[in-house]
Amino acid sequence: MSSTFLLLLGPALAFTATLVSLLLASNRNIQNYSTNLLLVLSGVATVISGIMGLLAAPIAITLPIGLPGLPGLPELPIHLRLDALAGFFLVVVGLLVAFVAIYSVGYIKSLQVGRSLTPLCVFMSLFILGMQGVVLADDSYAFMICWELMSVASYFLVVYEHEKEANHKAGFLYLLMAHLGGLLILSSFSILFVNGHSFEFAAMRTAVLTPFSASMVFLLAGLGFGMKAGLMPLHVWLPEAHPVAPSNASALMSGIMIKVAIYGFLRVVFDLVGLETSAWWWGGLVLAIGSSSVVGGVLFALQQHDLKRLLAYHSVENIGIIAIGIGLSMVFMHFGHPSLAALGLVAALYHTLNHALFKGLLFMGAGAVLHATHSSNMGDMGGLIRRMPITAALFLIGCLSISALPPFNGFVSEWLTFQAALMAPSLEGTPLSALIPFSAAMLALAGALTATCFIKVFGIVFQGTPRKPAAAEAHEVDRWMLMGMGGPALLCILLGLLPVYVIPLIAMVPKILIQNGQLESLVQNGWLWLTPISSERASYSPPIVMMAFILAGIIAFLMYRRGKPVRRAALWSCGHPHLNARMQYTATSFSQPLRHIFSDIYHPEEKNTRSDHGHHLLVKRVRYSVHIRDLVWDYLYIPIWHLMEWVVNGVGWLHKQRLQGYLTYIFVTLLVLMGFLI
Amino acid sequence: MNLFYLLLGIPLLSSGILAFVGHARLAAGLNIIAGMLTFFAALGLSFEVFEKGTILLYGQSFFLDAFNVFLVSLTAFVSTTTAIFSYSYMLNEKEKSRVSPKSLRLYHAMFQMFIFCMLLALTTNNLGVLWIALELATLTTVLLVSLYRTPKAISAAWKYFILCGVGIALALLGTILIFSTSSEVLGHSNDALSWTLLYQNAERLSPNVMSLAFVFIMVGYGTKVGLVPMHTWLSDAHAEGPTPISAVLSGLLLNVALYALVRCKVLVDIATKQNMAGELMIGFGLLSLIIASLMLHRQYDIKRMFSFSSIEHMGIMTVAFGIGSSLANFAALLHMTVHSLVKSGIFFTVGHAVQEMGTQSMTKIRGLIHHQPGIGWGLILGTIAIAGFPPFAVFASEFMLIAAALQTYPWIVGLILPSLVIAFAGLFRHLQPMVFGVPPEECEVVRVNMLPVYIHLGLALVLGLAMPEFLADWYNYAAIVLHGGAQ
Amino acid sequence: MSSELLKQVMSTAAALFLLTSFAMLAQRHMKALLRWLAIQGGLLAVTSALVAFGAEFPELYVSAILALILKGILIPWVLWKIIIHLGVHREVEPLVNIFATLLIGAGLVLFSFYVSLPIAEQSVLLTSNIIAIGLACVLISMLIMITRSKAITMVVGYLAMENALFFMAVSATYGIPLVVEIGVAFDVLIAGLIFSLFFFQIRKTFDSLNLKDMEIKQ
Amino acid sequence: MNLWICNILESIFLIGLAPLGGMALKKMKARLQNRRGPGFFQSYRDIAKLFSKEPILPNQASWIFRLAPYVIFIVTALAVLIVPVVLIPLPLSAAADVITLVGLLSIARFFTALGAMDTGTAFGGMGSSREMTLSALAEPAMLMGVFVLSMAAQSTDLSTMVAVMLKGNLGLQPSLVFALAAMLIVATAETGRIPVDNPATHLELTMVHEAMILEYSGRYLALIEWANQIKLLLFATLIINLFFPWGIAIEVSGASLLVGVMAWILKLLTLFGLLALMETTMAKMRIFRVPEVLGLAFLLAILGMLTHYILEVSV
Structure with a gap:
């Protein structure tokens, strides 16, 4: 009983934090403190239950919510299970949640006053709840719900400062890839379901897969989880979304959310499919x-x-x-x-x-x-x-x-x-x-x-x-x-x-x-x-x-103690009278040699502009800027996007006809269908 | 059977009364009350069906089984909430003098008339009457779509009228063909079109005639469902009519048309002893899903965009019904429910957003969350729900659909998944700038009633997260009734 | 009437009906189009009455009367009035060359015949191969709608389609149940009313009944 | 216990000898260039002088600037502790294997570069940028070169590796040739010798390591210089003991230790001779040619590994 309680404590506290942040929206300070301190507690509880999961025998519980009585299938309440794998990831999640929540107290205080904190607090709590849920879930339905909760909540964190266009562009890309990934994961679960005849992980574990379907599960799960984890050709959302999210959110997203994807991969491929059937x-x-x-x-x-x-x-x-x-x-x-x-x-x-x-x-x-x-x-x-x-x-x-x-x-x-x-x-x-x-x-x-x-x-x-x-x-x-x-x-x-x-x-x-x-x-x-x-x-x-x-x-x-005391002096400037901050190496200049060496990978777009006082030797100002594009964009995503735009334009043309044209569609459909009957 | 009288009587009667009520607030209030009463009647009936099973009324004229009584309650519920929404919406429109008092009277009368038609279509046992009711529903909505009398509205209504008219005429042809073979079995009388009797004797119907009939019914009712390529009326009708009408068109009328299609599909499948009808539906469903998803990218008008989303979702349901296993039917029914709830909820929000910004053009709507947070959050949450993110129940039904599809037709998953992603991308690329960002100068704060939206979204949430046991039993029962063909 | 005789009569009626459909497909003049529509309605009424008499289905007398009043007289008359009033009684502009249209129409008849072959083989109804003609008429009416550019011709096509449906119902199955028939007729009536309403609306808002002017740009 | 003491003594021996080693190389080079060169103990004198001087810190310098020299020296000294010089097995090489050795050296570099960045001068930035660029390529090459040996010896423990090499059954393996070539290139780069860097110059366009320590003075500079000399000796020892372990002592006894020391000195001098010869005959490369050479080293090491698989494991 107490272990069950402990297992549910972390998610329950995160959920309470959600409610509390909704209810106490009137006072920023109280909202901030109460939400984040609850989240700290939630993190601590998660760590404790995680350690318990590592040390003790697996615990499984079912919650009385979910989908009852699907046709021809066992009931589908929400199953939770804590084993060593889940336990380990709970520890990871809990540790960082606790620290980030402490950090958030100060961080949120420093945010500008005009903006409502409610979305930040609410979605932060939901995000954490989602991550805890993913790790604990023991059936594919609960897993997917928590997984997508995690995605959607973090999406709202990414677009928290939504006036900037970059933010919603990043958010769009992020949610799009999250959705695609979610669907891929869902289909990998579905293959397991078809073979195991149940949405529960327990049944999927015992399901016997043909090599082909096992490989399909591996590929789909790999793609889906890889998308969230940010593996190389699927990573493009990551460098867009993390910079624009509030820092406490990006700490969680980069720190643990992508690890939860690793968890999912391990759960599906190592646990449910099992490496014995691997190719x-x-x-x-x-x-x-x-x-x-x-x-x-x-x-x-x-x-x-x-x-x-x-x-x-x-x-x-x-x-x-x-x-x-x-x-x-x-x-x-x-x-x-x-x-x-x-x-x-x-x-x-x-x-x-x-x-x-x-x-x-x-x-x-x-x-x-x-x-x-x-x-x-x-x-x-x-x-x-x-x-x-x-x-x-x-x-x-x-x-x-x-x-x-x-x-x-x-x-x-x-x-x-x-x-x-x-x-x-x-x-x-x-x-x-x-x-x-x-x-x-x-x-x-x-x-x-x-x-x-x-x-x-x-x-x-x-x-x-x-x-x-x-x-x-x-x-x-x-x-x-x-x-x-x-x-x-x-x-x-x-x-x-x-x-x-x-x-x-x-x-x-x-x-x-x-x-x-x-x-x-x-x-x-x-x-x-x-x-x-x-x-x-x-x-x-x-x-x-x-x-x-x-x-x-x-x-x-x-x-050092025995040595002579040091003397401070001005930096030797090779005789130049005014050393200033702009003479320092910059981030761009620091990485210049590597940019040069790997220019085949970077394809740097360099731009030199100079203005002068009427003669090219009397330089007034030189500007150098360089832009590095992610190769994957140019060679993978943009062609796909162009292809889709092309198809969309074609379909759009079909919708620009006159009424007679639309009637013709119906007419032709009818003829074609009748033709099939002959 | 008093409840049944009430169910059909209240909308018919109130339609008559409302045609003469000129006072705007009073009429809108009466509209709500009528809706509520109908809903209570529907609830009572559904409990009766739940306890006693299928009910036949007036001989074989009307019947209520698990499938249609569930749609009856859904229809009554959504029409009630739409009436609530239309109260504030239409008053706003009246203040802006976009509608004349005369049109308002027409609106309220036709609204109830439309509800009546749909309830009639759902409860009748006669395929012919079903056709009549659907045609009548089309005619009433044609009047509603052209309510604003703008050139675009007239043009949209005309398009709607012609395309649906032709479509539904084809469905009549299909019905006649069914009658031509069933009258040989059941005699030349009303019985030969009675669904319950047809269902019992389906095996004796001529498979060839039934196949041909289904072709016409598929194209005919498919037009009404908005299946590609017969869907071209749908976006205009949704975009140009008053928003409450868009909500009920998307949320209810399409369902009823699909209901008609599914009823016929069950018959045809039994008669032809193969899944020809189902496969045809899968084909049309997939086509609708794919084309509508792509079209979502090319929209400039907010209501038009969401109408394409409706086509997409009708495609999903059609695919699920086409697969026809009990899990797929369960998924389809659940999807139908949630789509009605969420989509009408979205249209409510969209209606207010359009009033707030004074335009339907998506390039001009900006910063909804800033300006009126209720509308903005309603819209984005609704879209997230309709895009199939859990814990909203659209996800649950898509989840089951994919599982069911993998069981029977695995290859279609390869088409469904990309379409869902494309559809999501289409919705969100337009939605985000509208919801976020800085609102334009000229927008105004409007009176809103977000209660119906939140009720709908809340129900969708409950269905996805903790579906009540009795509802699941109910779906189950209906799924088995529909699965009858294979039993 | 013996069944053999009835069959012959029905075949003749079907042939005539097909003829009217083709006549409408070939028409350039609005007024002539309406005349043919009225003739078609009349033909429908006569066929119904014949079947009622021949097959001893008294119900069908009702539908014969309905058809005569509604389709033979009322609706063509209303449309006539409208075109006079709106001044659109001149030439119909076909979108596709008339000859080509007729060729397509002939193709459709052939197509319908093949489609209904399996039905004709199986069905015990004596009028069953008339289904092919009915089908052809429905398709030809759709062709009329597709190939003409004015709103009124579209309506005429639509009505011709309804006629073909009724003809099929009468000839293939001795009519559909009366309740349904009356309901359908009621719907058609309302549709006709709405049509007329629309013509005035369209005229008012677009200044033309040409469908080209009322496209919605997506 | 004896081993532990020997281990520490050996390291102190090497650390103490480092300035001399550096000077020996300089002397050889001078002789090759027909110069007399400085005295053998010049390095000790330099270090002693620097220690006694008052250190001057730039105004901007933060605590990192002051911490860095200590870290550099300590870490380099620690690295010495795990490398067998004249004796195996070393108990301390179990505490940190060859991967850790690379890690320790990269700490030293990390702090050198941080110290250079601290004052915000262009020279410091340039130096650390160049240094890190070169090491980014040199370090993996070194790691891969060592891995070839590790795989052959089935260990990453330096003592074990040397012991396995000493047994001689790995005498002539093609993979080791690749590894040796890679290691030689890496060592020149890591110790900042010609043709990669010229330790004897302060020409701003060519310097790498010197640019980073321009602002240091007094004992800070002494520590860095000393650490650098240790590093040179360390790399030399590593190469000769890994690839040519002949004569290294395998027990703690006076005779074998003496043979070990002698063998070490002999091999070292040979290597230094070669290095001096190379430094005399070659010119410094353009900075952007260096990465190509280091990339070559990296590739050589990978090739070595692949050859190890293809030719040696699968047999």
């Missing part, structure tokens, strides 16, 4: 898509000058890393290496958790910066480290984590992924074994490019001198926002240092998804060592690395 190319496809996302995401991220857009592209990259882990797991499973498959899955899940934390942190940081400078263009920032020292420090932790630098958490999960990839020789000459090193190479390339990208971000945004007056007058954000960012930052460090405590929990997931997927070796050598296969093979001990760090740090500190 050999499934894993390969996931690997290939993952690799393209990893590299594509980071390459396009590098060329962005909008901070949140850049972060959005990095989500594409990180989802790619997760996909590589999952793909490895699928490949290993198909070729009969369950424990390696478990390793790949653990790597993917660990990265899921890590990415949720550091991407949430970075988006919250971006929100703080945005709030301070009123711009998300990095070209308007600079020198914020002096005005916002704590935000800068927390943001730096996020940057280090996402760049996969030891001893932070991003490194651990990438390390595990590399370890799984390096086990490719055990596949022995299968067609995919050559693909895996290639994925590893892409992963390595992306890791280095990510570091480059975040040097750029941190350097341009926080360092140097302010480029705009707003940046010069920026001020530190309030305590709520700092607390909201502090939590994930702390966890980034802890998860980087103590993976050995976390991984046994995560390893509960492969235990239920992968038969014989045992991972004892991973942590068998005590709390200090992470050994994926065996200690001879590879090991990593973040605490020792950290201890060495600290030791060396102490020595350095002593040196």
Whole structure:
């Protein structure tokens, strides 16, 4: 009873938050505090129930709502179930929800007064409710309802500031792709339904699928969930929607919503279909898509000058890393290496958790910066480290984590992924074994490019001198926002240092998804060592690395104390009298070498304009601007759009006839139908 | 059987009375009361059917079974809420002097007359009377569509009149053909057109004649349903008439026409012992779905756009009825209900939005959420509901439809899914700028009554999230009745 | 009347009916068109009466009278008055060449014949292959509507279609039940009234009865 | 326990020797160019002098600027701890494998670049932009090169890898040739040697690493310079011990350690000789030619991996 209660507590609190924010709309402050504090509680409850799901036996409950008595089918109340997979994702969701809700208290306070908060609060709560519901759902109807609730609610968050045209364009694209994805997922469920004769997951699990329908389910689910997750050719909504949403919403969307899509994929492909029926190319496809996302995401991220857009592209990259882990797991499973498959899955899940934390942190940081400078263009920032020292420090932790630098958490999960990839020789000459090193190479390339990208971000945004007056007058954000960012930052460090405590929990997931997927070796050598296969093979001990760090740090500190005091002086300017902020490197100039190197991918549209004082040598002003278009747009989406417009025009012409023309349609239809009878 | 008297009597009587009531508020009020009384009668009847099963009245003249009594209550309900909406709407129109008192009298009288026709069409047991009632409904709505007497309205009404006239004449031909074979079985009398008797003796009807008859009925009633390519009247009629009429046309008349089609389809399927009629319906349904989805992209007029959305949804229902398994029938019935509720709700909002902005052109409507949040939110929530997002029940029915289609005709899913996405894109690309953004200068605040909208959307929500048990049983029962052909 | 004789009479009536349809299809003049419509209505009435007499269906006398009054006299007369009043009694402008139209009409007859073959083989009704003629007449009436550009010709086509329907009902099944028949006739009457109303409205708002002028631009 | 002490001593040995190593290279180069070159202990003198000087900070500099040199030095020193120099097995190389090594080096680079960005000068931005661009290509190439070895040795643990290589059953494998070529190119880039970068110049158009540390002075500069010299030695050690592990000590005994040290010095000098020769005969490349070379290294490493699969695993 109490476990049921706990399971429902998180969603119930989120639902209460929805109602409360509707009812208390009259007072902004009360509305803000009550909604967000309820959401914090909801997040905490979700984490607790998630941990319970990881540790305890699965719990299933049914709610007395839903579709009763469909013809020839069992009743369809809403089924919920908490198992290890759901539990893990509940922890991810709950953690970030709690932190973001704390952050939101401060963030919402700082929003402009003229705008109603109700849509923001209501849809935020519904969004969270939807995500919790997706993870808990145990029948396809409940799953789809929660899934679409999540999509629609987040759509309203994207268009919250709806006066700007960019916002509703992004919202449109987002909802369109969400709808398409939802329908694809729905059809994959429908195939399972036809074979399992019930909408319940329990029946779908036992359904026997033909190889063809199993592959169809895999493809449809992969496309549908991939669209939400933002895998490479399907990612286009992500860099549009995330920048325009309020920052707390984009933290949740990028931090956990795309992870919920990963959950859905795991649930359908690993759990419902089962990897036993998988075809050999499934894993390969996931690997290939993952690799393209990893590299594509980071390459396009590098060329962005909008901070949140850049972060959005990095989500594409990180989802790619997760996909590589999952793909490895699928490949290993198909070729009969369950424990390696478990390793790949653990790597993917660990990265899921890590990415949720550091991407949430970075988006919250971006929100703080945005709030301070009123711009998300990095070209308007600079020198914020002096005005916002704590935000800068927390943001730096996020940057280090996402760049996969030891001893932070991003490194651990990438390390595990590399370890799984390096086990490719055990596949022995299968067609995919050559693909895996290639994925590893892409992963390595992306890791280095990510570091480059975040040097750029941190350097341009926080360092140097302010480029705009707003940046010069920026001020530190309030305590709520700092607390909201502090939590994930702390966890980034802890998860980087103590993976050995976390991984046994995560390893509960492969235990239920992968038969014989045992991972004892991973942590068998005590709390200090992470050994994926065996200690001879590879090991990593973040605490020792950290201890060495600290030791060396102490020595350095002593040196520092003994050293001479420093003197401050003006920057040496090569004799130029007026150094100013505009002489700094900008985001565009920083990424110029890479733009040059990868110009075949970027197709940069460069524009140089110069004006002079009557003679071409007397230059008055030189302007350089560059625009990078997403390749996928040009080669995939725009042709599709053109094709559709063409068809639409044709159909439109059919509707521009005279009355006699319309009568002719009826007449001809009649004749044709009668002709069929002959 | 007093309730049945009331059901048909109230609309007929009030139509007569309202023709003479010149006082605008009084007439609108009476209209609402008449609607409510009819609705209560319908409710009473449906409980009776629920308890006792199919009821036959006056010999074989009228009958009520699960299928039609459900449509009767739906019709009565939506007509009541439409009457409520039309109260504020028509008063606004009158203030702007878009309608004369004389037209207003005509409007109220014809409104009730139209309700009467639909109830008659639904309850009659005679295929001939069904035809008469549908034709009469067309004629009354022709008058309503041309109510504003603008050139566009006249032109639209004329188009509606001719196309539906021809269409429904073809349906009469089909009916005659059915009669020609059934009179050999059931004798040359009214019985030979009585649906219950036909249904019992369907196996003895000539399959060849029934096939030919169904071709005519398909084209004929299909015109009225608004199936492509016979749909061309629909958008004009919706766009140019008063909005309450657009709401009932979309929400009710199309249903009734589809009802007629489905009744005949069941007969034909039994007679021909194959699913020829069903497959024909699937074909037309898919065509409507695809073409209407594409057409949604090319709209400039807000009411015209939503009328194409109606065509799209009638296509979905036609496909579902065409598939004909009990799950598909369940889906179709649910879709019919929710589409009526949501679409009429959308038309209510659209009506107010048009009054607020003073134009039907979508390029000029901007910033509804800013200006009158109730209208803006109503419109966007309604569109989200009609586009098939859960937890609104349109999703539930599409969900079941896709499952049912995969069971029997998997390939059509490949056509349904893209069309749904295209349709959604079409709706939303126009909707978003209207709802969001900054309102134009010249818009004015109008008196609105959003209650019917929220009732409709609320019902759609309840149906999707927690469908009451008795309603599900009811659909189930109706789905089995329709599935009779295969039993 | 013996069934053989009745069959012959009916066949003759059907042939005549088809002839009237073709005559209307070939007409250029509005007045002549209306005359043919009236003749067709009269023919319908006569056929009904013959069937009533021959097959001993007294009900059909009622429909014969209805047809005579409504279709033979009333509606053509009203339309006549209207065209005189509106001054549109001149030439009808066909959208398609008349000869081509006639050719299509002939094709339609052939088509209807093939369509109704399986029915004629199976049905026990003695008048069954008249269905082909009836079908052809319905299709030809639709052709009239499609190929003429004026509102009134459209109405004439529509009425011709109703006539063909009634003819089919009478000839193929000895008429439909009386209730239905009266209802249909009532509807047609109202339709006729609305038509007339419309002509004045259209005239008032568009200054022409030419359908070209009243297209709605999508 | 002995191993632990040896591990630490070995690292201190290498760290202490780093300035000398750098100077040895300089000296060789000078001799090849018919110059005498500075004295062997010039580097120690430089570092000592820098430590004793008063550091001057630009006004704009934030705490990152001051933190960076320490981080760079510490991280590089840590990297030394896990690389076998004269002895295997190293206990600490279990704490951090070769992937971590790459990670540690990239921390150093990360902070160098952040320090450069801190003052907001054009030089700093240029330096870090170039450095990060080059390393973005060099790092994956290095990782892939190491992976070829890891796959062959079935381990990412440096000690184990060296041990496996030492057993010699992997002596002549085609994949290793590719890996070695890749690693050599990467090492030149990572340590900022000609033809990628010229450590001896302050010409603004060509400098990469120097541009990043222009604003540093005093002990900060000393730490960075020292770390750089360590890095050079580290890379050299890594290459010679991974590809040519002959003579490395496999037990803690005086004799074998001595042989280990001698072998190491010998191999190191050979490598430095080659490097000096190369630096003398080649000119620095245009900055945009470098990525092509690094891309080549990356491709070589991938090819190495594929050859490993095609020729070695499937047999």
